[in-house]
Amino acid sequence: MELSFCGLRRIPEEELVLKDIRYLALIEVDLSSLYRRWGRPDIAVDDLAEWLCFAFSLPNGDKFALQREAQHPPTSGFLLSVTIGLFSEEAAKQVTAALDVHGARVLEVSGEVTR
Template identity: 50%
Template sequence: MAERLAMLPGGLASWSVTAFTKGGGEGASIPITVTEGVSMDFRQLDPACVKRILEREVSLRDIRYIAQVEVDPAALEHRWGSPEVVSDYLAEWVCFAFSPGEGQAYFLQREVHHPPAPGFILSVTRGLFFTEAAELIVRALGIAGARVVRVTEEAWPG
């Protein structure tokens, strides 16, 4: 099976999947356009439209790690208010959850007691899982000195 990812207008993703026959020959090509949860153009992240949300408002199945971000925790709290403290099977986390638009969300999280690295983990919903989105999200935070340290290789090219 071969896959091809392409960007469509409005930040939508389109996959073309080609199945191969048992003998190795090429079979039918099936285009798949993903529209659920990808309704915004991630390149248009407007800081004025970003709002804080509660972490529990987002299904954790819909969120994926995209980057490590360096940002001053005091500046983050001053700009966006107190973080939530949430727990999962791994640890307790300081969490700032945001929504830039309908159906999309991103989290900045840091382990409370034993953070493995400086900064925060940035996790996003599917519509924001693009390499360019990490930089745009950090810019939308509106905090001087905030920067992306590392982006996962799994993120889709923008």
């Protein structure tokens, strides 16, 4: 499945509907490289922690977000959460490439993904 990332745009974290996205993968990507390419992250707060968040939208309406605990991240990577149209191992690889950040790669994919 080849997805089109033409028109990929950064959106405010508030535009994500949390019930519409689910965890897909752990992505290794350098935080300062994300800053340089996509600007400062949004800050989201939930019952667990404060999160750095980079949210994106595709022209077809699919959305995805990279999230990482702000203060004490347990890993150097970012959690990739996506809408259902992007919920596949292949989409995780394509999203990572579309970030246009040198060295970004998929570290692990959710066990819920059918391979």
